[in-house]
Amino acid sequence: MSNIKHLSNAIRFALFAGAASIFAAPVIAQDDQDEESKELDTIVVTGSRIQRADIEGALPVQVIDRAQIDASGDVSVAELLRDSTFASFGNFRPQSGSSAQAVSDIDLRGIGSQRTLVLIDGRRVAKSPFTGANANLNTIPLGAVERIEILSDGASAIYGSDAIGGVVNIITRKDFQGAEVTYTRGNPSITGGDIEAGSTSYGAAGDRGRVLATASFNKRGMVFTRDQIGGGTLGVSTFGNNYRLANAAGTAPTGAFIPMPGFNCGGSGTGSGADLFYQTNPGGAGNVCSFNFNAIAANEAETSTTALFVSADYEINDNWSTYLQTSVTRNESFGRYAPTPGEVFVPEGSPNDPVPGDGRGAFIRHRFAAVGPRDNNTDENAYDIMIGFKGRVADAVDLEFGARQFENQAYELGRNYIVTRLAERSIQNGSYDVRDPFGADRATLDAMAATINRDASWFSQEVFGTAAFDLFEMGGGASSMAVGLEWRSEDYADIYDSLQSSGQIQGAAGNSAAGGRNIRSAFAEWLFPITDTFEVTAAGRFDKYSDYGSDFAPKVAFRWQPLDNLTLRGSYGEGFAAPSLPELTQSAAFSADSVVDLQTCLAFGRTDCANSPQIQVDATVISNPSLSSEQSDQWSLGVVYDPIDQVSLKLDYYDIGIQGRIAAIGSQTLINRDILGIPLPPGLSVTRDPITGGIVGVVRGSTNEGDLDTTGVDFEADFDFDFGNAGSLSSALLLSYIRSYELTNYLSDGTPVTTEFADTFGSPDLRAALLNTWTLGDFGVNWNSNFIKGTPEDDASFAVGGYTTHDLQVTWKAPWNATIALGATNIGDKYPSLQSATGGRPWNFFLYDAYGRTPYIRYTQNF
Known part of the structure; x- marks a missing residue:
């Protein structure tokens, strides 16, 4: 000053x-x-x-x-x-x-x-x-x-x-x-x-x-x-109000996204407030409760x-x-x-558990639209x-x-x-x-x-x-x-x-x-x-x-x-x-990165890995x-x-x-190289569980390459x-x-x-x-x-x-x-x-x- x-x-x-x-x-x-x-x-x-x-x-x-x-x-x-x-x-x-x-x-x-x-x-x-x-x-x-x-x-x-x-x-x-x-x-x-x-x-x-x-x-x-x-098109996102059941260990979601029961997701997607929540395919296959973020966000x-x-x-x-x-x-x-999208785990017994009594809990993808x-x-x-x-x-x-x-x-x-x-x-x-x-x-x-x-x-x-x-x-x-x-x-x-x-x-x-x-x-x-x-x-x-x-x-x-x-x-x-x-x-900063890795998907206990092996892994950006x-x-x-x-x-x-x-090397690039056996740049790494082969963590950053x-x-x-x-x-x-x-x-x-x-x-x-x-x-x-x-x-x-x-x-x-x-x-x-x-x-x-x-x-x- x-x-x-x-x-x-x-x-x-x-x-x-x-x-x-x-x-x-x-x-x-x-x-x-x-x-x-x-x-x-x-x-x-x-x-x-x-x-x-x-x-x-x-x-x-x-x-x-x-x-x-x-x-x-x-x-x-x-x-x-x-x-x-x-x-x-x-x-x-x-x-x-x-x-x-x-x-x-x-x-x-x-x-x-x-x-x-x-x-x-x-x-x-x-x-x-x-x-x-x-x-x-x-x-x-x-x-x-x-x-x-x-x-x-x-x-x-x-x-x-x-x-x-x-x-x-x-x-x-x-x-x-x-x-x-x-x-x-x-x-x-x-x-x-x-x-x-x-x-x-x-x-x-x-x-x-x-x-x-x-x-x-x-x-x-x-x-x-x-x-x-392009802004008139409804924004499509699973971060509306949906859930997926947790695996047996409660560490990762499994199965398809399902609209949250008890939530009125019947909006048009074109108004404001609750009307921005709408169903992508009501009564049909793959239907999710989506949120039209295009109606609020600025380009x-x-x-x-x-x-x-x-x-x-x-x-x-x-x-x-x-x-x-x-x-x-x-x-x-x-x-x-x-408004902020987020994914939250709710354990069995929570008032917000969408499937009470199954003993598994669920992962809820929610849009905090009421906050603003x-x-x-x-x-x-x-x-x-x-x-x-x-x-x-x-x-x-x-x-x-x-x-x-x-x-x-x-x-x-x-x-x-x-x-x-x-x-x-x-x-x-x-x-x-x-x-x-x-x-x-x-x-x-x-x-x-x-x-x-x-x-x-x-x-x-x-x-x-x-x-x-x-x-x-x-x-x-x-x-x-x-x-x-x-x-x-x-x-x-x-x-x-x-x-x-x-x-x-x-x-x-x-x-x-x-x-x-x-x-x-x-x-x-x-x-x-x-x-x-x-x-x-x-x-x-x-x-x-x-x-x-x-x-x-x-x-x-x-x-x-x-x-x-x-x-x-x-x-x-x-x-x-x-x-x-x-x-x-x-x-160094934490980042939850979405990547594709079959071994990690299987290690999370998911059964849909052949069709959708995308998972989130913990990454450290350095x-x-x-x-x-x-x-x-x-x-x-x-x-x-x-x-x-x-x-x-x-x-x-x-x-x-x-x-x-100087190039930033992302998590997916490091994982691909790890799978192919290509040496990683100094200081960057992919760490896997020695038993399951699942990724424990990724360290990513920049290198001269x-x-x-x-x-x-x-x-x-x-x-x-x-x-x-x-x-x-x-x-x-x-x-x-x-x-x-x-x-x-x-x-x-x-x-x-x-x-x-x-x-x-x-x-x-x-x-x-x-x-x-x-x-x-x-x-x-x-x-x-x-x-x-x-x-x-x-x-x-x-x-x-x-x-x-x-x-x-x-x-x-x-x-x-x-x-x-x-x-x-x-x-x-x-x-x-x-x-x-x-x-x-x-x-x-x-x-x-x-x-x-x-x-x-x-x-x-x-x-």
Whole structure:
């Protein structure tokens, strides 16, 4: 708490200093602005630390500028990047019922968000405390963004860990002057999911400095399952009100599920309360008392982000300047999950025994609907402050150094969860009657329920310094080098309450984790302009982690321009992804895992094992402090061709290989290997009873195992035409094609087993986008089309067709210095195929949304 207080004081001081400079300095003339913009044409682009004039360099960088951001109709960074063609297999989004309910990430190439590095102004974005493994895009305010640069190439030699799949560099607004207020509101075709966003920015500049402050908010409403496609289908679950007889030992259920006698399970499944309990096949075979969880649960959590971002820089003298960036962000979410399901054993003699007198007891699967839905609220508060200095020494060496501190405190509260032992006691002694759950008084229900909590945090500090200088002249100019040092500390905690950690909560489990580490880094980059048309860049970086060890990542890239309108480029590099702090420090936690194992089924005394050998086993989930980093190698070749001034064509081929990937090994995988006699990874185990052969326990976790290899092609065609009195047209065609995506595991004898995922269910091999902007005077039209290729299947009933949506926007620049935009995303009201269902959702939640058409209006006023 003291750290937050100190940081808040620092932010208040920064805001005061910035405000003082605004009122003390006159606004500079337009000619000065033009001169400054010319200087900014020579910049450090994403993927390099050497300043150069050629934006189209040796590395493929795609730029989403502010005009494209405004034309998208999106209100958050996360929604904007979901449409990127590089998000091959989709991105995680806020989901009710998830331990990362408020998180949105970016996953380039489909190789994992933990292998995609996110930067803000070239500095690493801290991890979300709810995951400990990737950045949460919901904590980055879109109103403060000037452009987004996506480097679709590995960059560990420049930035270190995580940059295997590429880098997303979010560049914040700095040159804005004046004041701007923007408000956006939109309502989808479905019920829920409404969007609202607003921002206000104020920027000013004087002879020696400038300051920009942006305050913003954006909201996306909750979307209930019942209001989206597939949600009208009744949810089917044996966790309604059913029982199975216990075996003779009373240790496991046997036989089929039977509706609980004495309970009125005659609802329609479509109303509320008791009406949500219904029979799946009244009077017929296999009939169970089910519960329609779709009527209560939400697919997408409600999210709300508010932020304040301030940046300032000041020219101390002709050679030195200082800069400050600080932000405060609050990200809140609310999710709703269906009432808790639970399975409870009732012994013979219990008032709730469905078959009294048989001497066996029973296992009852019950939905605690009378207690209420499980409601989860999260609250993230992030504080970020960075101060730095830039200068030139002896008119030969450019220096930059600075320090940064980031803190994110996150909290989660979950209501109406059931404590297993308390529910068992109430059911076994009859104080809670499973035949009449809605007849229970509030005190009885509250006696079984609990409000669960989770406290998470991420705290990091860093110090950095870079020196850039020219070494000698070559045929194409000065040979330049950039060298630097970094030090960073990371402290992480994700602490679940004692009930969750001990496995006492039905329908929830928590694996607490906490730890910290220091990282020391040294890097260098060297540019060799061999001729005016051919240059080579070499880079290398060494990172030493205080927990698992060290890594070195080299890279070499070339750029050759044989013709004025033709550029060839390529690179080879090696990279790494450090194991996350949760993977290294997670506390051991209990989990009841559903698996298939015939020996254990028979050991439980069940007689239906031949047809249904699924059973629950006790599992312990552990961390693995022996994990090492993932290693990668990647190479790329590309060509840029401008046949005429108005057309630019870019084609890049990539090849990425990852070795020793960190993978979570589940209980079923361990059991299968145990049956086949394949050695298990160190620290993981399957323990069986020496007499019955039944599983006594499973220890599962993560290990370095297997490879990932992927290749593909990216294509971009940019068109820019001026038709005079008919206006101007700018278009961009973007395509990303995955040629192969192979996961390889190795058997005990070293034999590789490779599975191809490209162009299979959930893994489309092609995404494309067509972006069009036509302007005429004060009017403009933006038309964006997004396409996700379908995936064929051997069984046609599982095939998923292609998915194309169109976004349309019309803008008008009003004479009172305002801009009005009317538009609609997904104007064709397209919905994803229900054949794409995965992860317990009616459709692929990572690749598609199901809001339908979303008309919106945006008003921007400049002063």
